[in-house]
Amino acid sequence: MTPIRPRRLRAHPMLRDMVAGVRLSPKDFIAPLFVRLGEKIKNPIVSMPGVFQMSPEIAVAELKRLQQLGLPAFILFGIADKNKKDALGSHAHDPNNAVCTTLKMAKDAGINMLAITDLCYCEYTDHGHCGPLTPQRSVDNDATIQRLGTQAVVHARAGADVVAPSGMMDNAVAAIREALDADKHADTSILAYAVKYASAFYGPFRDAAESAPSSGDRKTYQMDYRTSARDAIREARIDEAQGADMIMVKPGIAYLDILRDVTDAVAVPTAVYQVSGEYAMIKAAAANGWIDEKAIALETMTAFKRAGASVILTYHAAQLAEWLR
Numbered sequence: 453m454t455p456i457r458p459r460r461l462r463a464h465p466m467l468r469d470m471v472a473g474v475r476l477s478p479k480d481f482i483a484p485l486f487v488r489l490g491e492k493i494k495n496p497i498v499s500m501p502g503v504f505q506m507s508p509e510i511a512v513a514e515l516k517r518l519q520q521l522g523l524p525a526f527i528l529f530g531i532a533d534k535n536k537k538d539a540l541g542s543h544a545h546d547p548n549n550a551v552c553t554t555l556k557m558a559k560d561a562g563i564n565m566l567a568i569t570d571l572c573y574c575e576y577t578d579h580g581h582c583g584p585l586t587p588q589r590s591v592d593n594d595a596t597i598q599r600l601g602t603q604a605v606v607h608a609r610a611g612a613d614v615v616a617p618s619g620m621m622d623n624a625v626a627a628i629r630e631a632l633d634a635d636k637h638a639d640t641s642i643l644a645y646a647v648k649y650a651s652a653f654y655g656p657f658r659d660a661a662e663s664a665p666s667s668g669d670r671k672t673y674q675m676d677y678r679t680s681a682r683d684a685i686r687e688a689r690i691d692e693a694q695g696a697d698m699i700m701v702k703p704g705i706a707y708l709d710i711l712r713d714v715t716d717a718v719a720v721p722t723a724v725y726q727v728s729g730e731y732a733m734i735k736a737a738a739a740n741g742w743i744d745e746k747a748i749a750l751e752t753m754t755a756f757k758r759a760g761a762s763v764i765l766t767y768h769a770a771q772l773a774e775w776l777r
């Protein structure tokens with residue numbers, strides 16, 4: 453019997469390229485940006501090297517750079533000054549808040565990337581939870597989803613192409629879809645954070661967005677990572693049935709099994725979020741000279757696509773676009 457030699461396909465670099473099932477492109481990535489009201493603000497986030505809190509005009513200058521690098525999309529996270537926070541997160545609905553101001557300034561500056569906004573209240577509430585609380589201090593699900601509809605409309609009016617509810621409230625997608633359609637925004641898409649686990653990997657983000665809960669944790673709304681993939685599939689299918697245009701799995705690297713199972717279970721495209729803690733780990737190890745940052749980032753992104761993601765949210769987006777040029 454002739455021996456079978458899998459190494460033959462690896463012998464020539466051209467052949468390796470040709471049979472590579474997964475190819476990366478700058479078009480795969482969505483760049484997250486943190487915006488706050490003010491001028492000339494560019495505050496570094498210590499645990500996320502290369503990521504900044506920016507005032508709107510600085511964010512727009514950054515968007516010009518990202519557009520030139522060939523990135524197709526950005527997602528905005530709004531940060532509220534302490535004195536603007538209240539129990540309801542009212543500032544989230546202010547059409548002059550940092551997110552809306554940045555959206556308008558980006559349009560005026562001729563940025564033609566896809567504009568995505570995160571829909572949540574944790575950056576806007578004085579207690580840091582993802583919606584108003586009941587007297588028992590649990591997030592009031594049905595009050596929150598009504599408010600999310602309003603927040604979605606405020607963002608759509610300011611120019612958001614896609615809204616991304618990240619609070620893990622039941623039936624948020626249906627409420628948002630209804631509110632958008634009623635305000636004549638039938639073309640505004642919903643990227644649902646359908647499968648989002650209560651994760652320690654969000655630590656650096658909460659410093660960046662100043663959104664850590666002042667007491668308790670998010671385990672009554674975000675998912676328990678000890679549950680089986682069936683719980684993830686259930687969440688994904690519920691959001692798909694309510695009209696989500698895309699389904700997100702979050703975090704990324706520790707949840708590749710979930711990403712694969714969810715991608716196979718829904719008909720809409722899936723997105724994955726490589727979150728702040730994942731980025732921080734790569735940056736910290738690279739800064740020590742312990743790993744090769746570029747090689748690790750490319751390998752990780754390839755794993756996300758291989759596991760089924762159509763799009764990837766990553767703080768490495770700009771660097772990846774440069775590396776892939």
Ligand code: PBG
Nearest residue numbers: 572574618653654657727728729
């Ligand atoms: C807001 C939100 C969070 C992240 C995205 N949207 C934080 C949280 O749920 O506490 C985390 C993103 C990251 O860690 O990079 N609800």
